[in-house]
Amino acid sequence: MDAFVRERSVVIRSLMRRMRHGGLGLVLGLVACGGAASDAGGGNTVPTTPGPGAAAKGGEEVGGDKVPGDAIPKAPESQKPNRCAKGGPFPPLSATPKPATEPKPLACRPKDTAAERSITADMRAQYKPTRPGSTVEVSFGCDGLDQPITKLVYEHGAGHGNQLEIVQISRSDPADASYDVIGIRESSPFVSNPKMPPFQVLRAKISTDAVAAKMPSVRAALHTTIREILPKSGLTGLAAFGSSSSMHVLVRLEDAAGRAVEKKYSDSIGSDGQGRYLPLQRAGAEIGQLVDKLSWQEGPASGDVLKLFEERFLAAMVESAEPGAWWVRAAHLQLASLAGARALVPSILEWLGAPRPEGRIDAWQRQQEAATATLADLTGWDPRKDEKGAARPIEAAARDFVAECGKVSPPAR
Incomplete structure (x- = not known):
């Protein structure tokens, strides 16, 4: 009996701290009734409701005893914020x-005829034969595009500095x-101007007449073939040249029906x-x-x-059947980072999963480094x-990017 009285006193003190004065008499009455029933051998249970902080704490100390409480469950893994999508879902x-x-x-x-004659003279003047006594032959292929270029x-x-510039002229x-x-x-990384922004955009207009004046030479240049005809006397020495410099040039023309011709070169400057x-350099000079x-x-x-950059990025990194030079891919990735694409x-995730190749891995390593750096910039997670x-x-970083960013629903294309 004494133990029951002590337990009832503990509960009463706890409830008095929680209840307002208006409900105190009712609580005491219920406890008193419960006590009478208990004396008769009944033992009614007194209902208690923990305060709002009790569940969060997992229970509350009452008179030295701990009253059980429900702990707040952790959010399931699928509901946790994705570290790749801090800025919201990918657009x-x-x-x-x-x-x-x-x-x-x-x-x-x-x-x-005038454009082809000019290009022929230019190519013969610039081409450096690799054999003494060789002759240079310049010919032109079929142009199957419509007259107006849209x-x-x-x-x-x-390659030095991974420079890249993309321009589109259209109507x-x-x-x-x-x-x-x-x-x-x-x-350009070689221009030491602290006020120069990391990247720039261009929006302008050019008259139709100005574009039309350059089209014959550009079209002819894209269908130009140069062949070196070796002397019949056989090998007479070698005059090849090479350079550590590399260049990327791409020119693409489209007509209103979507027919297109595209030529590109992404390699070192040399005789080969x-x-x-x-x-392509001649076409670039005209443009x-x-x-x-x-x-x-x-x-x-x-x-x-x-939109233009996304199209050119996908063309170079995803759709191209011919893998480009690693530094061209790195330049596209760097520009994606700067543009916030x-x-x-x-x-990028699809391309990042390329396995480590056997043998020399310098290019693969640099491409992976460029891709992970771009993902870190675009997602805010590193x-x-x-x-x-x-x-x-x-x-390890690549696997984490693929696993985490791959959970984000891909945007529709």
Whole structure:
């Protein structure tokens, strides 16, 4: 009996601390009734409701005894915030999907004699034969595009510093008096100007007449073939040359029906590649006369400029059947980081999972480093270092990016 009285006193003191004075008499009455029943051998239970903090604490001390409480359950793994999506879900791609089939080329257009004559003289003057007594032959292939060109894409850059500039000249209506010019580029790392922004965008217009004046030479250059005809007397020495410098040039033309011709060169400057890069350099020189004097501005990359970059990124990194040089890919990744192109994260993840190749891995290592650096910038999460700030193996960081960022629903394309 004494034990029951002590227990009842503990409960009463606890309830008195929790209840307002208005409900105190009712509580005491219930306890008193319960006591009478207990004396008769009944033993009724007194209902108690813990305060709002009791569940969070897992119980409350009452007179030295702990009253059980329900702990708040942890959020399931699927409901935890994703470290790759701190800025919200990845936005959908604005790039236009590539058509499943391409239209057939038209019959060969009549040749532009003046343009071909000029290019022939230029190529023969610049080409350096690798054998004494060799002759240089320049020929031109079939141009199967329609007369009005609706879009021209020009990319150029260099391996040193991973420079990259992308320009598009286009118009949707053949009757327009001007072409729209948009572009995006990374500022040159060799220009020591602290006020220069990390990347710049271009928005301008060029008259239709100015573009039309350059098209014959650009079109002819994209269909130029250079062959070195060796002397019949056989080997008479070697005059090859090479360089540590590398270059990236891409020129693409499209007509209103979507027919396209595209040529590119991404390699070192030397005798082996001059037959491919010299015509592209000539095309680039013609395009440069249209765009080199236009004014570039500090970002942001948005709207049509961001759409252009996404299209060129996917073309170079995902859709291309011919893998580009590692430094061209690194330049695209760096530009994606600077432009804040978060919609490209799922595409980068697909490319990041490439296994380590056998043998020389320098290019693979640099590509993985560029990809993980870009993902860290675009997501705000960086698993390349451990909790103490020490660098982790690149494969470990790549696996973490793929596992965590892969949980985010991919944007529709």
